[in-house]
Amino acid sequence: MAVKRIEIMDTTLRDGEQTSSVSFSASEKLTIAKLLLEELKVDRIEIASARVSEGELQAVKDVTEWASENNYLNAVEVLTFVDKGVSIKWMLEAGAKVQNLLTKGSLNHLTHQLKKTPNQHFKEIKENIDFANVNDIVTNIYLEDWSNGMRNSKAYVFEFLEFLSTQPVKRIMLPDTLGVLTPQESFDFVKEIKDKYPSLHFDFHAHNDYDLGVSNVMEAIKAGADGLHLTINGMGERAGNAPMASTIAVINDFMPDIKIGVNETFLYTISKLVETFSGVMIPSNKPVVGANVFTQTAGIHADGDNKKNLYFSDLLPERFGRKRKYALGKASGKANIQKNLQELGLQLNDEDLKKVTQRIIELGDKKQVVSKEDLPYIISDVLDRTYEEKVKVNSYVLTHSKGLKPSTTVSISIEDETFEEHAQGDGQFDAFINAIRSVFKKKKAAIILPDLVDYAVRIPPGSRSDALCETIITWKNPEREFKTRGLDCDQTVSAIKATEKMLNIIVS
Incomplete structure (x- = not known):
């Protein structure tokens, strides 16, 4: 089986920052950038949009200075615009070396937003690429609204790709800008493009408006995509982007012919850090990184885990630096409690265990959350009854x-x-x-x-x-x-x- 290496580009600091009310400080951007490249080991990071603000300029300068000193500069990318070289000059001041040029991937956007013909657009793009080359800046190209372009103006998309195939472009990036693709479309559209241009590098950029981001990513990879754009905790505009943690787990577990360099043991740590910096809380049931996703609640599950790990899957918490937990509440059985007692190094006889179980069920009926740390107190409370209740x-x-x-x-x-x-x-x-x-x-x-x-x-x-x-x-x-x-x-x-x-x- 031939194994294919695909690139993982994290765009938490650019596209993820478009999450409503989120703005990372310069120091936070630098901290996240370092961890993404050094600890999580993604291949590339997109950290900003050109021309946004003085604060953004300083943040990019801080990141590029560090990246330059640590041999990561070519992995740091900035979103730019077809603006007669203004973005390129901004990048030069910021010290960045890779531009992700935003262009129009659908005839609808080109006609109604830019009010230009394809030839006019291509001419201006070429001028931008030439100016970037003169200044030793690598160019990647975003085809904004590409998914709708494939649906409604496919001839234009292929005319655009034919033009790009003649240009010194390193990567062509295919975004489902509005998150409207189905998995089947994701496969079909990427495959059609890769079949026609097998030697070109194509990134797939999924949004999650229908909660299909991870599914669409899987299909794009199967169709031959060479790179993926992901964000920590699925941050991004509207419903967000395809989430890093779930996507990495899916690739590692279900796609043996795909190789990636991401260190999955660091996923939870960086997810919690981004949660803290962004103020956007991780839902407790979010796969891989949510607070409850490795917690068994039903007593029958804990019992099954005691009997040859019957409720385990390949999605083991230890892979992500986490531990399995057994919740205590009204659905708890003796097995749940025994699992927690084992972790605390405690043992109870059957009669006492029965009393403690009943007390935990009573507390659960009151909708009280009972933690492992509460157990010694509950045991003390229940077993401290050596008197007749008068x-x-x-x-x-x-x-x-x-x-x-x-x-x-x-x-x-x-x-x-x-x-x-x-x-x-x-x-x-x-x-x-x-x-x-x-x-x-x-x-x-x-x-x-x-x-x-x-x-x-x-x-x-x-x-x-x-x-x-x-x-x-x-x-x-x-x-x-x-x-x-x-x-x-x-x-x-x-x-x-x-x-x-x-x-x-x-x-x-």
Whole structure:
């Protein structure tokens, strides 16, 4: 089987920056450019459009200076325009050596936007190429709206290609500018062109308006495309461009006769960096780089993975510097929990595992996200029940208003007798404790509540504001000092649960 090497050109810093509200600073562009070439190891990067702004000029200067010092200058490209040499002069000032000249790839665009004939357009393009050559600038050509050109004015496209075949052009770039191609069209159009001009280099540039970007890329490669234009996280105008991560995974897994130089282990790292710099969040279900794409949720999947990795595929997270996770929630089974316990180095007997599983399902029913880091707290909460449950806090109302003392109304059952009490305090939890004290004072067999001597709150490391919260309260009465724990996503509620445990201990 003959293996074909295709070029990967990343255009995150040019076409990707056309994502609405995205603008990379000069330092961010330089950082991304370095990582794309040195770590991700793409073949080329398109970093800017000529003539945009002074800030863009400085950003390109920074990148070309670094690229020149590190032998990457010929891999750095700039979008230019047919503008009587203005773009070329901008490139010379910026220190760039490769232009991607934007031309019209459909008769519709040529006629209605430029209002010129094909011969007039070709003449101006030739003048641009000649001026670039005089200044030692390599020329690649974009055929803007090429996909519609092939659909509606194919004779013009081939007339254009015939002209370009006589020019010193390194690459001809075929963009589906509006993202309208089907996979079959992508194959047919690229193949028709490659069959007629097999010695010319053609890049395929897919947009994702119908979510067909990766499919179209696959078909273009099968048809003979020599290079691809991709962006990190699929960034780009409208629905974006064909995404780098998915495309690389598809090529590596399904196209054994295609060779690429991209380092897939770095895909996730650079995706997260671009997410941070751009402010455009990666959807949690985005293939390869999304937060949840290597997370098993259903208990049956975790069970299958325990039994010869039944739910594994070639798309292994380790390829991308990631790890498989097993989500904890209402769909969790014992297998999910065991997988997480293994990672924490913990073991439970069957009875305790059953109790923990039930508690996680209860939390999942409340739509609470349970993480691996929450597990030790849940285990502590569930297994810290060595008493007979005689006291139950049935319900409560907590109020906290500006200018008014916090108050609590609580309903509590003690050995099948129900009490209701209202109290105020210096805080919501203090008001709750005062209400409980009132209940126990009224009960005939009065029990004196222990003193609260310490109150500690913690959440799992790295958790967010919706994390489970563990409250550990230390109590002291004349006989002894002891601790109880409560677990909830609300700090006050977790303290109330810890207090309920304390009440059961003292009445047992």
